[in-house]
Amino acid sequence: MAGKSGRSINNVPEAPIKKMILSWEGILVVLFILINIFCASFSEFYNLSSLLRQMPIYLAEVFLMLPMAYILVLGEIDISVGSIVCLSATMSCIVCNTGAPFIIVVLTGLLVGTLCGLVNGVILTKFQELPPMIVTLATQIIFRGIAEIVLGSGGSISATNTDGFRLLGGKVGSVPYILFLVIILAVVFAVVLGKSTFGRRVYAIGTNRLTAYYSGIHVQKIRLIIYTVMGTMAGLCSLFLISTSYGANTTTGNGFEMDAIAMAVFGGISSTGGKGNLAGGIISAFIIVCLRVGLGQKNVHAQVILLILGVLLIAAVALPNIVGQVKRVVKK
Amino acid sequence: MEKKSVLKKITGSREALLAVILIILFAAITIVSPSFLTPKSLLDMLKNNAVTMVMSLGMLCVMLVGGIDISIMSTLALSGMSIGMLLKYEHITSPVLAFVIALLIGTACGLVVGLVISRADVPPIIATMGFMYIFRAMGYLVSNGGEWASAKALGSFKDFATTKLLGINCVIWVIILCYVVFFFFMKWTRTGRKIYAVGSNANAAEVSGINVKNIKMLVYVIMGFLAGLGGALQVSIYASAMPDMQQGGEMDVIAACVIGGVSMSGGRGTVIGALFGSLILATIAKALPLVGFDALWQNTIKGILILVVVVVNVILQRIADKNALKGREM
Numbered sequence: 001m002a003g004k005s006g007r008s009i010n011n012v013p014e015a016p017i018k019k020m021i022l023s024w025e026g027i028l029v030v031l032f033i034l035i036n037i038f039c040a041s042f043s044e045f046y047n048l049s050s051l052l053r054q055m056p057i058y059l060a061e062v063f064l065m066l067p068m069a070y071i072l073v074l075g076e077i078d079i080s081v082g083s084i085v086c087l088s089a090t091m092s093c094i095v096c097n098t099g100a101p102f103i104i105v106v107l108t109g110l111l112v113g114t115l116c117g118l119v120n121g122v123i124l125t126k127f128q129e130l131p132p133m134i135v136t137l138a139t140q141i142i143f144r145g146i147a148e149i150v151l152g153s154g155g156s157i158s159a160t161n162t163d164g165f166r167l168l169g170g171k172v173g174s175v176p177y178i179l180f181l182v183i184i185l186a187v188v189f190a191v192v193l194g195k196s197t198f199g200r201r202v203y204a205i206g207t208n209r210l211t212a213y214y215s216g217i218h219v220q221k222i223r224l225i226i227y228t229v230m231g232t233m234a235g236l237c238s239l240f241l242i243s244t245s246y247g248a249n250t251t252t253g254n255g256f257e258m259d260a261i262a263m264a265v266f267g268g269i270s271s272t273g274g275k276g277n278l279a280g281g282i283i284s285a286f287i288i289v290c291l292r293v294g295l296g297q298k299n300v301h302a303q304v305i306l307l308i309l310g311v312l313l314i315a316a317v318a319l320p321n322i323v324g325q326v327k328r329v330v331k332k
Numbered sequence: 333m334e335k336k337s338v339l340k341k342i343t344g345s346r347e348a349l350l351a352v353i354l355i356i357l358f359a360a361i362t363i364v365s366p367s368f369l370t371p372k373s374l375l376d377m378l379k380n381n382a383v384t385m386v387m388s389l390g391m392l393c394v395m396l397v398g399g400i401d402i403s404i405m406s407t408l409a410l411s412g413m414s415i416g417m418l419l420k421y422e423h424i425t426s427p428v429l430a431f432v433i434a435l436l437i438g439t440a441c442g443l444v445v446g447l448v449i450s451r452a453d454v455p456p457i458i459a460t461m462g463f464m465y466i467f468r469a470m471g472y473l474v475s476n477g478g479e480w481a482s483a484k485a486l487g488s489f490k491d492f493a494t495t496k497l498l499g500i501n502c503v504i505w506v507i508i509l510c511y512v513v514f515f516f517f518m519k520w521t522r523t524g525r526k527i528y529a530v531g532s533n534a535n536a537a538e539v540s541g542i543n544v545k546n547i548k549m550l551v552y553v554i555m556g557f558l559a560g561l562g563g564a565l566q567v568s569i570y571a572s573a574m575p576d577m578q579q580g581g582e583m584d585v586i587a588a589c590v591i592g593g594v595s596m597s598g599g600r601g602t603v604i605g606a607l608f609g610s611l612i613l614a615t616i617a618k619a620l621p622l623v624g625f626d627a628l629w630q631n632t633i634k635g636i637l638i639l640v641v642v643v644v645n646v647i648l649q650r651i652a653d654k655n656a657l658k659g660r661e662m
Contacts, residue, residue, distance in 0.1 A: 077457060123639070127642075127643055127647075130642055130646060131597065133400065134586075134590055134596055134642055135642070137583060137586060137587070137590075137638065138587075138635045138638040138639040138642070139635065141583065141631050141634055141635030141638070142632055142635030142636060142639070143635075144631060145628075145629070145631030146632055148631060149628050149629060149632060152628070153628070258464070261458075261461065262461065262462075265458055271457060271458050272455055301472065303468065303575075304472075306465040306468070306469050307465060307466050307470070310461075310462040310463065310465030310466040310469070311462070311466060313465075314458070314462035314466075317454045317455070318452035321452050321453045321454065
C-alpha cells in the first residue's frame with residue numbers, strides 16, 4: 001500500500017511524487033489552454049462573452065464537485081447528490097409558488113439539501129461498516145422517489161414567481177454571479193482541504209481510517225460534517241439550476257453525481273482516498289465546462305460530449321497507471 | 333441460550349431468511365389481492381423482470397471480487413440497439429444470428445471494461461462510470477442519433493418472447509437456464525471457486541497460484557456477456573429498441589444483489605441469494621399497485637427496503653460478533 005498516500009514512511013523520496021502531482025496540474029493547465037484554442041477554432045461563436053453567457057448551466061455542477069472532492073479524499077463516494085438536487089429543487093419551487101419571500105425559498109433549498117446530506121451522514125456514521133456506495137444508492141432512490149411523490153403524476157413543477165431566481169441568475173457587467181460564488185467557494189474549499197487541520201485530517205482518514213482513529217481524530221464527526229456539507233452544496237446547486245430553468249422535474253439533477261465525480265477524478269483526486277488536491281479538481285471542472293460550451297455551440301450531440309468525457313475520465317486514471325507499469329518493467 | 337442460536341441461524345443462512353421474507357410477502361399480497369398468486373401472473377412477473385434477474389448473476393460475480401459495474405445498462409442498450417438497427421435495415425433476418433451478435437457485442441464491451449480495470453488498475457466505479465457514458469453514446473451513434481426500431485421492424489425476432497416451450501415462455505426458460513448454469517458454475521467449477529477466493533482475499537489467492545488479474549477480467553467479461561443477453565431479451569420482450577432503454581436500471585441490478593446478501597467488499601454472496609434478491613424486488617414492484625399503493629411510491633419503498641436490509645444486516649452481524657466474544661469469555 002506504500003505510496004497510495006504519497007506520504008508513507010517507506011516512501012522516503014517524497015519529491016518525485018510531489019513533482020508528479022504538480023505536473024498533473026501542469027498538464028491540466030496546458031489542456032485547459034488547448035481546449036480553449038480548440039473550441040475557438042472549432043466554433044466561430046466561442047469567445048469570452050459567449051462563454052460567460054452559457055457557463056451558468058454547467059457551473060452549478062462545480063458546487064457539487066467541491067465537497068465531492070472531500071468525500072473522494074476520504075476514500076468514499078456519494079452517488080445520491082443528483083437526487084438531493086432534484087428534491088431540494090422541487091421543494092424550493094413549491095415554497096416559491098406559495099408566494100413566500102425569496103429568502104425563505106433559498107433557505108428551503110439549502111435546508112432540504114442539508115437535511116438529505118445529514119441523513120446520509122447519520123446512517124453512514126451510525127453504521128460505519130456499511131459501504132457508502134450502497135447507502136447513497138438507497139438514498140439516491142429514496143430522495144428522487146420522494147420528489148416523484150411530491151411532484152405527483154405530472155412529474156414537473158415550474159416556478160411562477162421567478163423574480164428572486166432571476167436575481168440569482170443575474171450578472172455584474174457580463175460576469176454572472178454564479179461565477180463569483182464558484183470562485184469564492186472553490187478558494188474556501190481548497191484552502192480548508194489543503195491548509196487547515198480539518199483538511200489534513202481528511203487526508204489522514206482517507207489514507208488509513210484506523211490509524212487516523214487511533215491518533216485521536218474524530219473520524220465519524222468529520223465524515224458527518226462532510227456528508228452534511230455535501231447536501232448543503234447540492235441545495236445551493238439546485239437553486240442556481242432553477243435560476244436557469246425556472247422549474248424542476250423528476251429528472252432534474254440526473255447524473256450530476258457522475259459529472260461531479262468525473263470532474264474531481266479527472267483533476268487527479270483518487271477515488272481510493274488520500275490523494276489529490278482541489279486545485280486539480282477546479283482546473284478540470286473548468287476544462288469540462290469550456291468543452292461543453294464549445295461543443296454545445298456546434299450542436300454536437302450531448303451524448304457525443306458525454307462520450308468524450310468518458311474517454312477523458314478513463315484515460316486520466318489509466319494513463320498514469322500504465323506509464324508507471326511500463327516504467328517498472330523498463331527498470332527491471 | 334436459545335435466542336442466541338436462533339439469531340446465529342438467521343445470520344448463518346442468509347438464504348433461509350430471504351426465503352422466509354419472500355414467503356411472507358407472497359402470503360400477505362395474496363390475502364389482499366388473490367389474483368397475485370396465479371401461475372399466469374407469476375410468470376408475467378418473471379418475464380417482465382427477466383433482464384434484471386439475468387444480469388444480477390453477472391453483478392454477483394463482479395461484486396464477489398469486490399468490484400462494481402454501473403456500465404451494464406449502457407452495454408445492454410448498445411447491444412440491443414445494434415441488433416435492432418441490423419434487423420430494421422434487414423442486414424440480418426435470422427433471430428439466432430441477432431442473439432449471437434448481441435452476445436458478442438456484450439462480451440466485447442465486458443472485455444474492454446475488464447482490461448481497463450484489471451490491467452490499468454482503474455478503480456471499478458470510475459472505469460465503469462466512464463464506460464457508462466461511452467457505451468450509451470455509442471448506442472446513440474448506432475441508432476443514427478435517436479432512431480427507434482419498432483415492433484414492425486424487428487420481424488420474427490420479437491416472437492422469441494411470445495413463443496412458449498412446454499407451456500412456459502422462452503424468456504423464462506432462459507432465466508432458468510442461466511440460474512442453473514451459474515449455480516453449478518459458482519459452486520462446483522474451479523473458476524467459480526477462484527472467483528470466491530479472489531473476493532475473500534486477493535493476496536492469498538495470488539500467493540496460492542490464482543491469476544487474480546485474469547479472474548478480475550473474467551467477471552467483467554461474464555457481466556458483459558449477460559448484458560448482451562439482457563439487450564437481446566429487452567428488445568425481444570418489449571418489441572422495440574431505443575437508445576435510452578433501461579437507463580438507470582443498473583441500480584436495480586445492484587439493489588437485487590445487495591438485498592440478496594451479496595457483500596460490496598467481496599467474497600460473500602450466492603446465486604440463490606441473487607435469485608431471492610431479484611425476486612423480492614420484482615414482487616414488491618408488482619405488488620405495490622395491487623395493494624393500493626400509487627406507482628409513484630415504488631421507488632421510495634424500494635430505496636427504503638435496500639436501506640433496511642443493509643442496516644438489519646449490520647445489526648445482526650454486530651449481535652453475532654458480540655455473542656461470539658461472550659462465548660470466548662466464558
